[in-house]
Amino acid sequence: MARTGVPTPPLRPTSRVSSRVSARVPLIALSAALALTAAGCSDDSGGGSGGSGGSGGSGGKKDGPVVVATTTWEGAFAKAAGAKDVTVLVPASTQHAPDYDPKPSDLAAVSEADFVLYAPFEPYAGKIKDAAGSKADLVQVDLDNDAAKVRREVARLGELFGTEGAAASWRRTFDREYARLSADLKASWPGGKSPAVVSQVFTTWSARMAGARTVGTYGPEAVTASQLAALSAKKPALVLDNAHMSTGKVLPDSGAEQVGIVNYPGEDMDLLPVYRGAAEQLKKAMKSA
Structure with a gap:
């Protein structure tokens, strides 16, 4: 969407949104620090608004990387690339992701992550990572459902995650399904x-x-x-x-x-x-x- 498009979809943040989020991050960071301290920074401190596979934290690393994605779109790219432990911060019901207000639990999830996936039109990903004191790699994803770009991004993420085989398998499934859908649509012109x-x-x-x-x-x-x-x-x-x-x-x-x-x-x-x-x-x- 220059492209990338929002449940949210997709999508460019306005300066108003960016400034509002910037003002709230210090308060969020403080709240998160207190919450993590009270919990003893344990692995069961909870994640963001959703997750798939794995238990999060260091336990999830046995089966691959722990990934935090800002939305289900980045989460889907991570899952396609072979990640099994994926937590999504922005609820799927949110109509416009850049307007999302991060919560202390989001910082807790990011603090446990190996990778944090985000899109450039989302203004809060880097701030969340910094506020959480996370050592995770911050990875920008080209959110675009163009078939060629999806294949490229899934392959790239598979290499980053060390899950190249799973990513390649997903791309083969995707190619078959995309070809089927495309042929059916062309027959319906x-x-x-x-x-x-x-x-x-x-x-x-x-x-x-x-x-x-x-x-x-x-x-x-x-x-x-x-x-x-x-x-x-x-x-x-x-x-x-x-x-x-x-x-x-x-x-x-x-x-x-x-x-x-x-x-x-x-x-x-x-x-x-x-x-x-x-x-x-x-x-x-x-x-x-």
Whole structure:
């Protein structure tokens, strides 16, 4: 989304959000320090808002690295790369991740981590790591569901985690599923022709999966009157909207079918349902286009 797209989705933090988070981190750090002291910094001090596999702390390191991910999107990349002990800080129900206010338990989770995964549009990851006094490696993830980028990031994380075999196995599964979904979508083209689409900048990956022709993009800022006129003039059959950043009907008078594309995985931190869900929505829209 320059790309990366939010449950949250995805997404650029405003200076207001950054300053608010910066002001709260010292208080959070103090609260976390007191909490960890009271708990004796034990391994059962708890994690963030969610987790998958492993028990956390040093116990989880027996089966691989302990990973803390800011959202389920980074968590899904880590899981695909072979990490078994993954804790997510931002709840999947949060509509816009950059607005999340970190909690003391988040610092406790980070203090036990080997790796902390984050995206550049999330303003708090580095501050959390510093406030927790963690020795974890801070790893920036290119959050984009473009197939080529997903393969590259999963392979890179597998190398960092020492789980190359698991990452390679996941990529083979992904390639088969992606190819199946893409072929099914192309077979559903209206009139057998690739549809023209206008896409939000963080959902262009879904257009590529469908083999659609992207004739224009918009966002993440609101569409201006001049952009509206220019995009409508392209006569798109579909508008691919970012479900996490939707501002309503994008081209209300164009006659284009608008499709909400979800970027973020659910609590299971599984990327494949994201592609299946997008394919289902696109197939329905193309039938009525």
